[in-house]
Amino acid sequence: MVTELRVHGVTGSRAEDVLDRPLLHRVAGDTDAGFFRPRPEYGATRGPGGAVLEAYRWGNLTAGAAARALWLLLLPFMLANVALWLRPDVRPGPRAAIRALTRIFALTMTASFVLSFVEISMDLVGWQCANTARCLEGRWYLGPLVDTSTSRRLALTALIPILAIAFLWFLGRRTWSRYEAFPANTDGDGDGLAHPCFWNGKPLVGRLRSLHIAFAYATLDAVLLGILVPRDRHWLGYVCAGACLVLLVACAVAVTVRPVVDRDNPARWALGLTRAASYGAVVLTVLTLAYSMLQRDPWPATGRLPVFGGTVTALFAVQLVLLMILGAVVLGSRPKGTFLQGLAGPIIASIGLGVAVAFSAGLSYRVADFLDRRRLPSSADYVPWQPLQPPPTYEWAAAGFVLMLVIMLVVALVAGLPLNRRLRRSARVVTDADFRGDRQRDPQRAKGIDTAIADALITDHVGRMLLWVFVPTAVAAVAATCFALFAIRPVRLAPPNSLAAELLSFAVNLGTYLIGLAVLGLVLIGVLAYRYQRFRRIVGVLWDLGTFWPRAAHPLAPPCYAERVVPELAGRASWLAAEQGGVILSGHSQGSVLAAATVLQLPPEAQARAALLTYGSPLRRLYARFFPAYVNDAVLTQVGAVLARPADDAAAPDQHTPRWVNLWRDTDPIGGPVGSPAARDVRLVDPPGFDIPPGDTVFPKVDGHSGYQLQPGFGAAVSGLLQDLSGPQDSSVPHQPGAPATDQFPRIQA
Template sequence: MVTELRVHGVTGTPAEDVLDRPLLRRVAGDTDAGFFRPRAEYGGGAGAGGVTLEAYRWGNLTAGAAARALWLLLLPFMFANVAIWLRPDVGDRARTAIRALTRVFALTMTASFVLAFVEISMDLVGWQCAALPRCLQDRGYLSVLADGTFATTSRRLAVTALIPVLAIAFLWFLGRRTWARYEAYPITTEGDGDGLAHPCFWNGRPLVGRLRSLHIAVAFATLDAALLGVLVPHDRHPAGYVLAAVTAVILLAGVVAVTLSAVVHRDTPAAWAKPFTRTMSHAAVVLTGLVIGYACLTRDPWTARDRLPAFSGTVTVLFAVQVLLMLILGGVVLATRPKGTVLLGLAGPLIASTGLGVAVAFAAGMAYRVADFLDRRSLPSTADYDEGRLVIEPPPAYEWAAAGFVLLLVLAALVALTMGLPMVRRLRRYARVVTDADFRGGRQRDAARARHIDTAVADALVTDQVGRMLVWVFVPAAAAAVVATGFALLGLRPIRLAASGSAAAEVTSTVVNLGTYLIGLSAFALVFIGILAYRYQRFRRIVGVLWDLGTFWPRAAHPLAPPCYAERVVPELARRTGWLAAEQGGVILSGHSQGTVLAAATVLQLPPEAQARTTLLTYGSPLRRLYARFFPAYVNDAVLARIGAVLARPEDGVLDAGQHSPRWVNLWRDTDPIGGPVQAPTARDVRLVDPPSFDIAPGDTVFPKVDGHSGYQLRPAFGAAVAGLVTVLSGASDEPPTVSNPSAPSISSAP
């Protein structure tokens, strides 16, 4: 008996919806990821062609538990990790350079995370607030900073340094917990192949462990550097210099280690790599304890003034280093990318820069809101207050972040108006051609119905145009970031670029103040989204779309990013599919949306004997439309061709040019904004007309709806494809039946 094993896409679709059956039982797996079949006692367990229906539900790995909404706070880490997989298909030397630069950038993102907590706890609370009586007034919970044992400046810093310590410890705990849960699925390490076909591709556990130790070491060392940067210049004591030297060694060793193949090679690291990285993390913990102890020593009276010494410069220099890394990474990509690469091959730097922007916005937004609360004021910027009055204020570099946030919003609006509107008109014209070809004479019968279908087709095509618009937003924004970084390194604030009291100064002040409110709003919006995702399952599923797409790839750059669910899903699917193929008569691996990516990766991991008893049905697939464009080093023509080729049996013969494999069928629609044809020589692309008919069906009162990205399995063409693949597995035919509309233009010809 052939089994149709369905794999859902993003948002954690319930197994009942995947199979369109109300009563199911779990036959394998667990509550996070399980295999379900209809209950035999209620009937309805068979599908098209007499197949046994089975669904694999993996959604709880990403969007099922409410607590996972906390991962929203680590969006920058996820962006930094995805960036390493977005590289173009380049040579070995360029690939090594891109990986090294991305991993160093990911390390700096961990440092930025620590400095954000240092700013709030040590600078705003421990240094600035504790020195102002009006900040401590009527705030008993801050009394420990003004009286008793911890009343001295250095001890206040030691107490407030515990907040970043707890934040790092939480990251460490979270990293180890997810490491044990997601990356611990047992897989084989034997076999050959490369990329997605490599048997060790989904075995990220050892690499994540080594990278996590390095990031934790650098995190603690960053905190130590911030604390010693205040104490050492004041004390000028040999012990302080020794601690500072050890801190510098750990920071430098961490940066060098993430670039060494002996440490970060996934499959064959050096024997000393694991002990070395563990020693680094443990040494950093011990060092932090010594530094905090050093801060608690008795010192002469010491008055805190202005902002935390050297901290503003540290934040600015770190941001400058991150911008420089992105510029170098972009230069390497542009110099080595193949011709025709989407977004000029800059998808990786763009995504990494987005992560940096989110991190800066979150840090600046939270810092300004905490400063406003502590200082009991309404204006967040120092641009328009009396400078003779002492205030609690974040570093001046954050004012550039606030102004840049406003600039980014303005650029996005301008691009949407100047490029978006003409693009929409152009896509609508193309959509009319598709609609008129599918429903001849329909526009004359009902123009409003035709326009509705035009809109669906045009909206689906926007996916192919968004990348071009993003370039026009990010390139000017990147140039502005470079200029702003230069001004910040020179110690200039935005307000100082205009004459005092001038109209330009007033405008600049307004922009900065508006920006601080907007980035603060964005930070709180992120937290609010997490709260909604915690409370409401439907909203949690929407948030889950982001995680499903962003956490498909293993944690190869940032080990503290949200975990990779595919490191469990693909090996588990491969094991189940192999068993069904060998023991149950054959498998139709049926995937929708992101499930098609998982199914394709599973096919490449199957043993040859299981591949011979497996066929592939994909629908709403982003393999060509998204993955091949943005991840060309891992999903490309060769990989797509191989997916269909490995399914062929010896009796199928060798496929000639232009022939299609009888074992891989892909369904797609023009109204689907995510899926499309896979355009592989070993796959048969079947275009479905959507909606299924133009007019209201006899006996009905409403028009057939436009399904877009959903409802593929409810169409007759889906059942025909399944029945055809069953026939192929039984050896009775070489070609499954197809449903197509050759008169309609292909999506690949869209403007």
């Protein structure tokens, strides 16, 4: 009795929808991730092809409107973490350099998080607003800042970033216990989907988390001490500043040292060192706060927070230098023909940096607007300086946001429109081959099918479009950073009192509002993600692609659901293969990636009684392009090879047809062929018919990425895999009426 174990994709589908059965019961797992079967008392426990139906629902590990909205605020951390896995397949030397640079960059992203809270609480509120009577008027909740010395105000407002870091610490520990703690083998290297230790990231995440928390607290201490020590020149301040500098350098070095960051064989002292760093940072923060509370001579606070503006600019410059070095290492070591020239990692890391700057600038300007009674957040040099102002660096961020939108619009018009015309011409060829002679009868129907195919083909050109947007934006970011380092604001690029200066000032102000709207929109999308299908698709695909990978670069990123899903799937599939007669791992979309990774984790005796059915799979189309070091020809061939061994001899040479069938459509924007010899690719014609069926009033709809299991071709695939698993010793496998029992899979018109 073979079980078809279905694994859904990124949409978090209900188990009832996955199995197309209304009445189910959970047979294993829990409410976060469980295995479901149809209730036997109501019948229909077998699916198309005759296998016993079972569904694995893991969507609750990433679903939830409120949780998704909260995690979206940590999107820069997720992108910094994904950048590590986007590296090309390079030699050990460049590989180590890429890992070290990415982890240092991830550390600086934590510092950016801290500085965004420092800007709002210490600069805008504690320094600027507390010294402006108009700002304090009518705001009782700012009463503790009145008639308080400047240093003590800074100490009080420093509690906000301290609490923000503490919340990150709590969140990291909570997700660490829930996701990474799933039992797994911990022997060996673990750098590869086939290794049993790959999905066990708990030890590394714990060590990295301690270093990031230490770096976060040390960053806050450095800002506070950088303001107080030059004024006081007290020995206690110098001691604290020295300890802070040592801690910052030690954390930056530690994330590059192999005995500390090795996934599976760290040094014995590594855990103690990282814990000492985090607890030492807490002690140093307490001492810094105590030092800030000391009695001092009257100290008037004017202008912006000292040192802080230069710190933000310097950090951004360091981040850009890290990304440029990372790009140079990748370009110098990548294999020929690598997707995006191997620059997918630096590009995604740059997007993460841009999102972080947008978050910081958007929130800062909106808080400044609120505190300053909605005065303009930016002004030209010839206008008197406004009381509340974020750092001038954020003006460049706002102007850069407007410039990026303009570049995207230009690329869409100059390159996107011609590309769309070419894709439509290609789509006509496919439509005319599937529905010969039908275009003349109904041109509009044929045009609608052309559009669906052309829209799906855009996925194959996203990388090129991304590169066209990235290159000019990156050049502009470097230029803006150079201007900011020399304290040159955007409006100073134009003559005073000129129309150009007014336009630049308008662009900066417009950018601040657009950034604020973008941040608000991102949060709203997170809240609506699992209530409306459109938002679910927007968030789900990118989100679950990002959180599929372990937190090996940024430990405070959203948790990796696969570290529970893959070991749990492997355990259940092994039991079904050994005790229940066999298993067909049936994965849709992201579920196909999980299923393929699960196959590599099965013991040989379970692999001999297992088969794989994937549909709408992004393995070749997306994963092999963006993650070539982990999903490539060798890995896909290995999946097919372990499933090619006959059931009666798991040690036999791989001379048999793989028990892996992959279904795909031309209208699917995500899925595609896997390629021989890994799998038997089967193309399904979509839509299933050109004309309105008899008795109906509408055309058959274009399914695109959904509805694979509802078409007859799906049943034929399952039936063939059942025969592959049955072998000559048992050919009496029940089949659903009308489903052909064959292991040959031609091009199918459903």
